[in-house]
């Protein structure tokens with residue numbers, strides 16, 4: 503896993519030149535992710551996130567925790583452009599992405615259950631975003647090999663994904679989401695479908711991979727211990743989809759998780 507000599511912050515294997523992305527998106531200097539007074543609503547008018555301010559430096563990994571229903575997934579969906587931002591601003595590398603469709607935002611997502619394409623091999627799952635972005639075949643191959651190396655699955659490249667363990671499948675999902683070099687990676691409970699032992703190991707591996715990729719990332723979890731392992735910083739969503747004041751309605755972060763490791 504992440505057997506790479508590039509361990510410094512912000513170092514990406516085979517980095518794309520700044521100012522020119524592989525999918526032709528206009529490049530900008532990295533400035534990270536900034537949410538200003540963000541409000542996100544569903545079509546029925548439910549607005550779980552109201553007035554959220556959050557800033558991530560380039561390459562920073564932030565864990566978003568909070569009670570069930572506090573709006574963690576909704577924040578991610580707003581950043582990705584999957585739900586309506588009805589107030590405030592999402593800026594990625596200093597660009598207001600309000601008018602930018604999801605697939606052009608440079609945002610990658612990893613979900614709880616991986617959501618791999620069942621009829622594609624491991625390598626072809628990882629290649630998916632590169633095909634969609636029109637990368638030429640040789641560059642695709644090289645990038646897929648690099649990513650599979652990063653998540654320590656090179657020897658499984660040709661395996662059908664149905665034959666993978668849960669942990670392996672999540673590592674494929676991680677590689678697939680990182681392959682097109684997203685500006686921001688959003689991970690929604692990436693460990694919650696796995697058993698406890700594996701969760702602890704994969705939390706460490708996810709952190710290593712995110713660091714090696716140097717990607718700015720938001721990880722939603724309800725587990726404070728996992729948040730501490732995976733992220734540089736943990737923030738908590740409180741009532742009304744705003745950041746909670748320290749100690750508000752939840753166990754003290756410094757005290758770590760409760761007996762079951764659950765922050766809810």
Ligand SMILES: Nc1ncnc2c1ncn2[C@@H]1O[C@H](COP(=O)(O)OP(=O)(O)OP(=O)(O)O)[C@@H](O)[C@H]1O
Pocket residue numbers: 544545546548550568569570571572573574575576577724
């Ligand atoms: N499609 C939808 N339409 C309307 N309301 C929704 C929709 N999806 C979620 N909600 C509501 O928005 C609120 C926030 O949901 P969200 O899934 O963002 O919370 P969460 O913090 O991620 O919860 P959990 O930890 O249980 O996954 C909840 O009250 C939920 O019922």
